[in-house]
Amino acid sequence: MKALVWHGKQDIRCDRVSDPEIEDPRDAIIKVTSCAICGSDLHLFHNLIPAMLPGDIMGHEMMGEVVEVGSTAKNALRKGDRIVVPFTIICGECDQCKRGNFSVCERTNRKKALADKVFGHTTAGLFGYTHLTGGYPGGQAEYLRVPFADATHIKVPPQLSDEQALFLGDILPTGWQAAAQCDIAPTDIVAIWGCGPVGQMAIRSAMLLGARTVVAIDHLPERLSMAEAAGAITIDFMQDSVVGRLNDLTDGKGPDKCIDAVGLEAHVSPAQPDSVLDRAKQMLMLENDRPHVLREMIYVCRPAGVISVPGVYSGLVDKLPLGMAMNKGLTFRMGQTHVNRWTDDLLRRIEEGQIDPSFVITHTVRLEDGPEMYRVFRDKQDSCIKVVLKP
Amino acid sequence: MTILARAADRARSAREPRILETGRSSLRGPDRLARGLGWFSIALGVIELLGARRLARAFGMQGAEWLIRSYGVREIASGLGALSINPASGIASRIGGDGLDLLTLMAANCRTRKQRDNVELAxxxxxxxxxxxxxxxxxxxxxxxxxxxxxxxxDRSGFPNGKPKLE
Known part of the structure; x- marks a missing residue:
């Protein structure tokens, strides 16, 4: 089969690889019908998250048709079923899964010993996302083995297109969780940094959850226009002072809830000197992440507000004003997404027409064009916001 | 299949997909050239740092070993930049360094007669x-x-039923 394979920093290739096989009775194999390049794939593209190995298959946003089912998985899946695969692999049986904390499933990371050492405790296994989270082959491929498939799936009703359903596996529940964990009240002003795909979903989620005003922050005109389409007030951080504008919009009080949909690769600009210093440190391997957005959110957030972090961070950050956060009484909520906690509700909302996540797709290409699209997406060329690949 | 990918197969289970044939890379010619220049810069920087005395003698620049060492540090920093995810800044820094190197060598060329051949070659x-x-x-x-x-x-609101009502 064909698959997008990681060979090193910024080196993704569409290789011919051997087909996956059933390895466990709980496995299933799907024929991938649609998959996507996620913003967090770019962190792997840039080799900023450790433990990728040459030969690893990329991709954690995918859906397809079940073509083979292990003996135990037959209780939940049949050949021909159309499923979205959540990026977090879940057993459905451990204590964390029973509590709905699916992204920290205790059983699915097959490299648990490594994760225990690095994170303190293991997290769930993830598709195509380093050997720290199990080293499972990803879904930017023609076929995918889904481990723990009896629990790790979302069945798709026939009336929904791939484009409407695909993002149930990652960016839609990620944006939703980011907004949900803000406990949005009808009086809230919610500020969202980053108008990439997760930011776009977070904007729409905050609105559906009843925010009074949503403010979206970015510098790319195409992304800001998509945020405006949803009804958000936009701030171009290359034109305006983010802190100044947010204070103006909130009578000097600051936004009640702040969402970081940027993560470890904040934009580097001389207008934000800390981001230049972070970039230099990152280059010299003195710091893992560039936390400019976190610093800005802590500074501008209203006292007793909430900071929600769906953006991916990988390791150590410097000069985080924790004293400021402590004295302002801020609440931090973060984590990988507990996908299956949200998907029943989100699937219903898609079916009812409350939201159609396909609005975010700007490019649909063949799997073979994937390596080129990684570059286009990274360089923000051709107004690219979301790439869907068709194997 | 690359040697590194074959070595990494040891971290995978026996029945997992293995590379059979490699396709075209997302890395383009200029990216590869920048990497080559990055490694060249680091190698040159190490030589300037460790062999400053010999280089000074070869170019008739005795007494300026500190300058050669500082150029070595600059080369290594530029090399790291060229190997980073935004190599253009590292290459720009190399271009600035090239200018400094040329000026320094021209000054040495005026000062020395014995090692003029070495300086001209450099x-x-x-x-x-x-x-x-x-x-x-x-x-x-x-x-x-x-x-x-x-x-x-x-025109892409994402709300087929219309936007939720805000303030």
């Missing part, structure tokens, strides 16, 4: 590498720059 080498740096920077900028006008996505 001048020729630096001029050649400078051209390569300039070409690489131009190609990188053209490959990675944003092109065209930004599209307007104001």
């Amino acid at each position: 001048l020729l080498a630096v001029a050649g590498v400078s051209l390569l740096d300039l070409y690489c920077h131009q190609e990188l900028s053209s490959l990675h720059q944003r092109r065209g006008t930004a599209r307007d996505y104001r």
Whole structure:
């Protein structure tokens, strides 16, 4: 089969690889019908998250048709079923899964010993996302083995297109969780940094959850226009002072809830000197992440507000004003997404027409064009916001 | 299949997909050239740091070993930049360094008679590498720059039933 394979920093290739096989009775194999390049794939593209190995298959946003089912998985899946695969692999049986904390499933990371050492405790296994989270082959491929498939799936009703359903596996529940964990009240002003795909979903989620005003922050005109389409007030951080504008919009009080949909690769600009210093440190391997957005959110957030972090961070950050956060009484909520906690509700909302996540797709290409699209997406060329690949 | 990918197969289970045939890389010519120049820069920097005395003797620059060492540090920093995810800044820094190297060598050429051959050879080498740096920077900028006008996505609300009512 064909698959997008990681060979090193910024080196993704569409290789011919051997087909996956059933390895466990709980496995299933799907024929991938649609998959996507996620913003967090770019962190792997840039080799900023450790433990990728040459030969690893990329991709954690995918859906397809079940073509083979292990003996135990037959209780939940049949050949021909159309499923979205959540990026977090879940057993459905451990204590964390029973509590709905699916992204920290205790059983699915097959490299648990490594994760225990690095994170303190293991997290769930993830598709195509380093050997720290199990080293499972990803879904930017023609076929995918889904481990723990009896629990790790979302069945798709026939009336929904791939484009409407695909993002149930990652960016839609990620944006939703980011907004949900803000406990949005009808009086809230919610500020969202980053108008990439997760930011776009977070904007729409905050609105559906009843925010009074949503403010979206970015510098790319195409992304800001998509945020405006949803009804958000936009701030171009290359034109305006983010802190100044947010204070103006909130009578000097600051936004009640702040969402970081940027993560470890904040934009580097001389207008934000800390981001230049972070970039230099990152280059010299003195710091893992560039936390400019976190610093800005802590500074501008209203006292007793909430900071929600769906953006991916990988390791150590410097000069985080924790004293400021402590004295302002801020609440931090973060984590990988507990996908299956949200998907029943989100699937219903898609079916009812409350939201159609396909609005975010700007490019649909063949799997073979994937390596080129990684570059286009990274360089923000051709107004690219979301790439869907068709194997 | 690359040697590294084959070695990494040991971290995978026996029945997992293995590379059979490798396709075209997302890395383009200018990216590869920048990497080559990055490693060259680091190697040159190490030589300047550790062999400053010998280089000073070869170019008739005795007493300026500190200057050669500082150029070594600059080369290593530029090399790290060229190997980073935004190599254009590292290559730009190399171009600035090339200018300094040329000026320093020209000054040495005026001062020395004995080692003039060495200095002229070095001048020729630096001029050649400078051209390569300039070409690489131009190609990188053209490959990675944003092109065209930004599209307007104001017709993509994502709310088929209409926008939720805000304030």
